[in-house]
Amino acid sequence: MRRFAGLLRAVNVGGRKLLMADLKRIAAEAGFDSPATLLASGNLLFGSRLAPAEAEAALEAAIAKDQGPKADVMVRDHAQLQAVIAANPFPRQAKDEPNRLMAMFLTGTPQGAPEALESACVAGEQLRAGPGCLYVWFPGGAGTSKLSNTLIERRLKVRGTMRNWNTVGKLEALLAS
Numbered sequence: 001m002r003r004f005a006g007l008l009r010a011v012n013v014g015g016r017k018l019l020m021a022d023l024k025r026i027a028a029e030a031g032f033d034s035p036a037t038l039l040a041s042g043n044l045l046f047g048s049r050l051a052p053a054e055a056e057a058a059l060e061a062a063i064a065k066d067q068g069p070k071a072d073v074m075v076r077d078h079a080q081l082q083a084v085i086a087a088n089p090f091p092r093q094a095k096d097e098p099n100r101l102m103a104m105f106l107t108g109t110p111q112g113a114p115e116a117l118e119s120a121c122v123a124g125e126q127l128r129a130g131p132g133c134l135y136v137w138f139p140g141g142a143g144t145s146k147l148s149n150t151l152i153e154r155r156l157k158v159r160g161t162m163r164n165w166n167t168v169g170k171l172e173a174l175l176a177s
Contacts, residue, residue, distance in 0.1 A: 001033055001047045002077055005171045006059055007105050008042030009072035009161035010149075018042065018067060030062035038170055042071075042161070045174055052077060072159050074105040078175040080132060085172060088165075089128045090137050098165035100141060104134040104152065111157035120147045120155075136162065 006027075011018050020037040023044055027035035032055075033047030048055050052075040059073045076084075084103055088094055093101045114127045114134065121127065125147045126137040134152065138145050142162070153159050163171070 001049055003045065003047050003175050004052065004055055004075050004077050005081065005175060006044035006046060006055070007074045007076065007161050007163065008044070008063075009074070009159060011042030011071065018063070018071070022066070023063075026062050026066045027059065029066075030058055032059075036174075038174065039167065041163075041167075043163070043167065043171060045171070052080075072107055072161070074107060074132075074161060076105065076132070076171075078172065081168065081172040081175060083131045084133055084168065087130045089130070089135055090126070093137050094165050098169070100138045101165040102136045102138065102142060102162040103130070103165070103168050104136055104149070104160040104162045106132060106134065106158050106160040108158050110134075112155055114156075116155045117147060117152060120151055122146055134160070 008018070020040055023042070024035040024037055027044055027046050035044060035046045037044055050058060056073045056075045059075070060071060063071045063073070090101055114129055117127055123145055124139040125145055128135045136147065149160065149162055
């Protein structure tokens with residue numbers, strides 16, 4: 001059995017609530033092994049014999065059945081998170097200000113190039129493609145940036161969910177243990 005991180009998109013933002021206790025219960029009822037959560041932002045750790053794409057579909061279906069509207073889930077294993085960390089093009093930012101560096105985990109391959117987002121990078125933001133993700137550096141913080149999750153999704157025609165570098169590291173460490 002492999003351990004995975006399931007990263008839910010748009011959980012506990014914009015009025016959409018999902019208690020982490022409910023997420024663990026839903027995952028357990030769907031047959032996932034030892035579900036645990038990290039923070040209250042839709043980070044689920046679990047064991048499964050399913051392939052990542054199958055685990056994504058099963059989790060999305062179980063959450064929709066229990067909670068209503070569809071929730072996108074991006075499932076990554078330990079090796080995939082290690083690859084994201086190893087390929088980070090912003091090592092100084094990861095060390096000095098990890099709360100301003102984001103990995104945006106994607107549901108698929110972007111249909112547009114990251115350059116399509118340059119006009120939205122008005123506060124010094126930088127964006128680079130990575131393995132199954134985009135790296136986004138927000139020097140002024142993500143909360144005030146015009147480079148939003150919605151804008152990125154619309155221009156690149158792919159859905160995704162962002163996690164700051166601290167969370168990426170914690171998820172990787174938990175899957176390693």
